[in-house]
Amino acid sequence: MIKWSNAEKPFILDAHTHIGASYLTCYFTEKRWTAEDLIREMNRCGVDMACVSGGGLPHEIKWMNEQTLKAVKRYPNRLIGFVRLNPKFGDVLDDLDYYVRDNGFKGIKLHPNQDGYCLLKEPVLNLIFERAAKYKVPVLIHSGTEPWSVAGQFADQAEMFPDVTFIMAHSGLRNDKHVFESARRVKNLILETSIGGVISPPRILGKDRVVFGSDWPTTSMRSELQEIFDLWNSGRLSDEEALDILGLSMARILRIAPRRAV
Amino acid sequence: MGRRWFIVDAHQHIEVGSYIYASSLERPELSYEQMIAREAERFEKWFRKYGVSYGAVSNISPMVDRVWRSRHGGNEAVAELINLLNGKVIGQYVPNVFEPPDLIREKIDEAVKKYGFRGIKIHPWVSAFPLNHPIVYPVFDMAAKYKLPVLSHSSRSEFCSPILFADIAMRYPEVPIIMGHMGKQHLHYDVIPAMKLAENIYVETSGSKIQILLERIVKEFGADRVLFGTDGPHDLLPAYVARIEDLDVSEEDKEWILGKSAAKLFNLPKP
Helix, strand or coil, X not given: CCCCCCCCCCCXXXXXXXXXXXXXXXXCCCCCECHHHHHHXXXXXXXXXXXXXXXXXXXXXXXXXXXXXHHHHHCCXXXXXEEECCCCCCCHHHHHHHHHHCCCCCEXXXXXXXXXXXXXXXXXXXXXXXXXXXXXXXXXXXXXXXXXXXXXXXXXXXXXXXXXXXXXXXXHHCCHHHHHHHHHXXXXXXXXXXXXXXXXXXXXXXXXXXXXXXXXXXXXXXXXXXXXXXXXXXXXXXXXXXXXXXXXXXXXXXXXXXXXXX | CCCCCCEEEEEEEECCCCCCCCCCCCCCCCCHHHHHHHHHHHHHHHHHHHCEEEEEEEECHHHHCCCCCCCCCCHHHHXXXXXXXXXXXXXXXXXXXXXXXXXXXXXXXXXXXXXXXXXXXXXXXXXXXXXXXXXXXXXXXXXXXXXXXXXXXXXXXXXXCHHHHHHHHHHCCCCCEEEEHHHCCCCHHHHHHHHHHCCCEEEECCCCCCHHHHHHHHHHHCHHHEECCCCXXXXXXXXXXXXXXXXXXXXXXXXXXXXXXXXXXXXXXXX
């Protein structure tokens, strides 16, 4: 198990998890992970809360949103719903309204690589981001695959929509300098650590600019979390930086109270 | 870490000389001797702190510099480390594939006989050459002659995609070829087909985090074709080990991945 750096376990919020599958698992296995699997993994790793969206093959998206809603209702103190949207679906804005406005989901998940569109100025994305601003919810977006979603495009979007909080899932899958310089251009772009790791400590990029995510079940949630503790234990992150990355920053972004559950 | 494992880190780098992103305008503050002493201390402390038994070490500098500034382009620093760390370092020689074939052969001869290198490391992305190009053949000829495993960086770079591993591995079936990073985060679908084509392809785990891919590789090819690596040494070792511990494979398979596969490949005694 993970050894906490101090006597009291910190509040941990995983900003990026899935039920169903992830786009990286679904071509290797037919296995689908349930809300119970996720809660079990969170308990094992000491994760108090998690942002969750449905993942899987394109035709599963709507069904997975329904499953995510059921999961959030079943575990309201542990799971935070993010609606998985495909801008190519004609009713994408209806889905956005249904899950965010009517059912209390606190974020939007986009996957330009899987759904085949570029993270550039285009009408439907603009409408999605306008509503994200209206509902004050962050947008978590897969990053690191050309030409669909690379770091510079995130900075462009963040400049165009300064009232929207953009979260770069995977921190661009490394390519550190490009990611770091892109993130520095704007204040409303957050780096999420799954797979890509911590590109920059918050002392350089700014408070609440780096959040822990695992992208479970793609990765080992425990290993992704251990990376933050390894950086903390080795002195590369200060106490404040580590606690912010582990959960406090994401709680502030989501405007929720940090609640320990494990 | 849940238990004490026998760990061999199959992918490490010494930091002496040029680095991938470093500007040539940057000047080191330390002398060469001071840098060697610093690196020896860093590796020694790291091996002790994390209980790692062996590390396969190469220098980035000879990969970055197309025109070398010394006879071995910075491999000399690894030779120093081999001497200083008392058997824990498996030296990985980085050849300059842009030199004349006879000179490449001559230098690898020297690296093995004079300096005790036990493996080859190449970085087609950083050095900018296709992994299966004929300029690499002299390197593989020597690897075959001395039974040296060849570790190569892999990624979506056009120079080192997994299919190029299959091509060179099929040309040199007697040479174990280690696919560093196993395609990284983009070419995950290419790894298994490449391994199917050539039994002498091994994968090294650093830089790839897709659990289901590694589980499939173990199931289809066996854990003895998977080598644990950090691309370090660095302080994320516990996280990297946790990733292996969390795989849905047997405990024996985990033992092979973390240490026994590399020990077998490099003929290492268990300490």
